[in-house]
Amino acid sequence: MSVIAGISTPNAPGGIAVIRISGDSALEIADRVFKAPNGKKAVDMKGYTCAYGHVYDDGQLIDECILTVFKAPHSYTGEDVAEISCHGGLFVTKKILRAVLKNGAEPSGAGEFTKRAFINGKLDLTQADAVMDIISAKGDTELKMAESLRKGTVFNKITSVREKLVKILGDLSAWADYPEEDIPEVEPDVLQSELNDVKSELESLIKGYDYGRILRNGINTVIVGRPNVGKSTLFNCLSGFERSIVTDIAGTTRDVVEESVKIGELVLRLSDTAGIRETSDIIEGIGVDIAFRKLDEADLIIAVFDGSCPLCEDDFKILEKLQNKRCIAVINKSDREILSDEQIINKYIENTVMISAKNNDGIEKLQSAVENIFEASEINFDNGTVSNERQKKCVDTALLQINESISALESGVMLDAVTVLIDEALQSLLELTGEKASETVVNEVFSRFCVGK
Ligand code: GDP
Secondary structure, three states: OOOEEEEOOOOOOOOEEEEEEEOOOHHHHHHHHEEOOOOOOHHHOOOOEEEEEEEEEOOEEEEEEEEEEEOOOOOOOOOOEEEEEEEOOHHHHHHHHHHHHHOOOEEOOOOHHHHHHHHOOOOOHHHHHHHHHHHHOOOHHHHHHHHHHHHOHHHHHHHHHHHHHHHHHHHHHHHHHOOOOOOOOOOHHHHHHHHHHHHHHHHHHHHOHHHHHHHHHOEEEEEEOOOOOOHHHHHHHHHOOOOOOOOOOOOOOOOOEEEEEEEOOEEEEEEEOOOOOOOOOHHHHHHHHHHHHHHHHOOEEEEEEEOOOOOOHHHHHHHHHHOOOOEEEEEEOOOOOOOOOHHHHHHHOOEEEEOEOOOOEOHHHHHHHHHHHOOOOOOOHHHOOOOOHHHHHHHHHHHHHHHHHHHHHHOOOOHHHHHHHHHHHHHHHHHHHOOOOOHHHHHHHHHOOOOOO
16 A cells, blocks of 8 residues: 555644654655664564664754654554654654655545554454544543443444344345255244344443443533522532623523533533523523423433522423433522422422522532432443444444344244345444445544544
């Protein structure tokens, strides 16, 4: 393959920078720009060894560098690779890259090094996704999840499911194609139990997906309540500064204000909505409609009630909307005499906390309630969990086909039709790992990467 080169370190000044060169004649190109004082050539170096020297452009010294050599197939891309580590200035790094390009390399595209690793069979598409997940991880759990994906937990599970499906398809076609041979009939009961095994393996792959998504993107959290219960005060208290307008006049938060707040490893993406109440004000009414819509999209709802007065009709309307949703009820204004009925709220919402947003009192109880709801302990990422929408869609499609094939068997449909459904499930899984993905899908995966990765 042609030789590609790119800067693998960030586009910013730093201690060192690395220019990566990969391809059939990567080491020859490195030798054209890099000179070791002892005359040692990159092509003669063993893999995983370094040399000290200088990089020149047309005989002119650019920088003092270290050259690291990796020999195919034992490199990141699976090809011969040379990495030049130089002083981390932007100008000097770009000048070295230009010298490398002048001597026969082509500039690497986004994710092209990892794409070559994929083409050369060093990793599958789920492991390529993992590389990007490791780079963008913001906390320990996110990193653990990405690392497990990189190790191949999802790939291995898909491989095992794939082998089961291929065996089932083999049995079905042998029986259908050679009826005169003495091949035992495929027993629907046995087939059904094999398909049920596949089904539960696929289900386990998507079990931790929601938690992973929440870790990466933050918890889409909506604060709701009727006007004047203290939503904006709580929002400001959580976000640490005055963003929402806090007044005694009901209906002052007319649209949606947003902010991100970190709680331990979790990030709450908070939206403070307009107070929900019956209103004849058109603008306020639009805000109330947005608030209701936001409730349906939310990962978490914080419902605020004014503890200093009894529950009213608007409070009950909100409570009705929140049944069976992931929700925490906050009874605010605990600095005053409490007149609202916590037990009634409890009938609708299991988690309740008493706080005074104004005095910043009880906020830690609210934080623990959030952490309890999103506790990751029951999810073992080492069992394999899909990590992005593309992977999830492939497993969902496969699962749908498997479920349909199980129902088809139950209703006595011809085995030919069942074969078609199982084959479609198999195709989805091959797309997931990249063994049969279209070029568009592969390009889409690598477009998320930077040029040096
Ligand atoms: P929102 O309409 O629900 O957003 O309510 P605001 O946050 O604008 O608060 C309405 C009023 O209640 C303001 O005067 C706040 O100062 C007051 N308030 C908010 N939280 C508390 C609290 O914990 N205790 C008391 N006593 N007053 C509060």
